[in-house]
Amino acid sequence: MTTTVAIAYASGYGHTARQARAVATGAASVEGVHADLHDIQVLDDALWQALAEADAIIFGTPTYMGSQSAAFQTFAEASVKVWSQMGWRDKIGAAFTNSAGVNGDKLNTLTSLAVFAAQHGMHWVSLGLPPGWLYTSDGTPQDLNRLGGFLGAMAQSPSDLGPDAAPSDSDLRTAEHLGRRVAQTAVRFALGRRLQAVA
Numbered sequence: 370m371t372t373t374v375a376i377a378y379a380s381g382y383g384h385t386a387r388q389a390r391a392v393a394t395g396a397a398s399v400e401g402v403h404a405d406l407h408d409i410q411v412l413d414d415a416l417w418q419a420l421a422e423a424d425a426i427i428f429g430t431p432t433y434m435g436s437q438s439a440a441f442q443t444f445a446e447a448s449v450k451v452w453s454q455m456g457w458r459d460k461i462g463a464a465f466t467n468s469a470g471v472n473g474d475k476l477n478t479l480t481s482l483a484v485f486a487a488q489h490g491m492h493w494v495s496l497g498l499p500p501g502w503l504y505t506s507d508g509t510p511q512d513l514n515r516l517g518g519f520l521g522a523m524a525q526s527p528s529d530l531g532p533d534a535a536p537s538d539s540d541l542r543t544a545e546h547l548g549r550r551v552a553q554t555a556v557r558f559a560l561g562r563r564l565q566a567v568a
């Protein structure tokens with residue numbers, strides 16, 4: 370049986386889209402997992418159908434003015450129809466964000482997305498990595514999780530670099546890690562459900 374991980378993301382200028390592709394690469398590296406990228410700026414029936422059928426949804430947005438972008442918030446508010454039927458309850462949820470500042474208030478965005486997933490009754494998956502880089506004096510910017518997030522995957526894109534040059538390799542590997550971890554968790558959940566069904 371195939372386990373499906375949907376990556377539901379917004380991106381204004383392509384940087385978060387690049388991070389989303391890395392998340393998808395990580396998820397698809399897990400045996401038996403199909404990863405699907407969905408640009409949530411297109412709010413059509415195909416999007417809602419795909420998200421309804423997914424085992425896990427990983428939400429992604431750039432951090433704009435310290436929180437999710439307006440495009441992501443439009444998607445979040447449109448999901449109230451799904452919420453009214455608890456359509457995503459017990460799916461796996463996780464998130465990633467990208468911004469120009471090293472800090473840039475990315476944690477506020479991830480916190481907001483965790484609350485969004487909780488409103489939908491989803492099970493949250495954290496990043497599951499120790500902090501890299503400046504956490505110890507021998508760290509380097511090439512470390513996995515160089516930005517030291519826990520709630521989800523963070524990436525940083527200098528505002529004068531295009532999406533061909535940013536986020537950094539470290540941040541893209543961190544995004545891949547999140548995708549892989551969510552996919553592994555989704556497979557375990559799917560297996561557990563099947564075992565429960567025959568017990």
Ligand SMILES: Cc1cc2nc3c(=O)[nH]c(=O)nc-3n(C[C@H](O)[C@H](O)[C@H](O)COP(=O)(O)O)c2cc1C
Pocket residue numbers: 379380381382383384385386431432433434435436467468469470471472473474526527528
């Ligand atoms: C309207 C707007 C607000 C922004 N607010 C922030 C912010 O609060 N913190 C930050 O670090 N960067 C901020 N940025 C920079 C973006 O997060 C950054 O350029 C990011 O790479 C854009 O991702 P995207 O190409 O996926 O849209 C902002 C950019 C825009 C256009």
